[in-house]
Amino acid sequence: MKTPWLIPSEALNRPLNRQTDDLILVSEEMTETIRRLGFHIGNIGLLIAQHATSELTEMKQVCAIPFTAPWLLGLINLRGNLVPVFDLNMLMQLPRRTEQKQMLLILGQGELAGAIVIEDLPIHLTFTTADKLETLPPLPTVLKSFATNGYEKKGEIWFNFDHLGFFESLATKIAV
Numbered sequence: 001m002k003t004p005w006l007i008p009s010e011a012l013n014r015p016l017n018r019q020t021d022d023l024i025l026v027s028e029e030m031t032e033t034i035r036r037l038g039f040h041i042g043n044i045g046l047l048i049a050q051h052a053t054s055e056l057t058e059m060k061q062v063c064a065i066p067f068t069a070p071w072l073l074g075l076i077n078l079r080g081n082l083v084p085v086f087d088l089n090m091l092m093q094l095p096r097r098t099e100q101k102q103m104l105l106i107l108g109q110g111e112l113a114g115a116i117v118i119e120d121l122p123i124h125l126t127f128t129t130a131d132k133l134e135t136l137p138p139l140p141t142v143l144k145s146f147a148t149n150g151y152e153k154k155g156e157i158w159f160n161f162d163h164l165g166f167f168e169s170l171a172t173k174i175a176v
Contacts, residue, residue, distance in 0.1 A: 042094025045158035092140040107163040114167040
């Protein structure tokens, strides 16, 4: 039996059901599906937090800050906010993935924003509970506390990334 069509005024005045792309429960299998945006730093896949603000931009002119660690490239002006730019490949001594044009991935907004140099576009990923890893592979020490809950997809491991905690921890390591 077909559901009758609503007249336009009824359709426009009915309450909206908000859909979420982050978590879907499939009743037949009771499988949790998680959708996230991910990016690479060297050979490490990181997932942007569920409700984090993120923005991709071309590499901008970075204003260097004297007497700071080399992996802090400096600051950019992003719509009136000064945003620190971090080269995590340099920080973790990881090889570059490609020689493509570098971009900036800005995570967070306002005073809590930080920019990370990336080499390839972030990608949309979908994981199920079956993809979740029980034990995590070793990570660089600087990243261990901020990359939790790993997932495996097509032979790659992706970690949930706490960018706020990570940026805060880097603030204590900036001076040389």
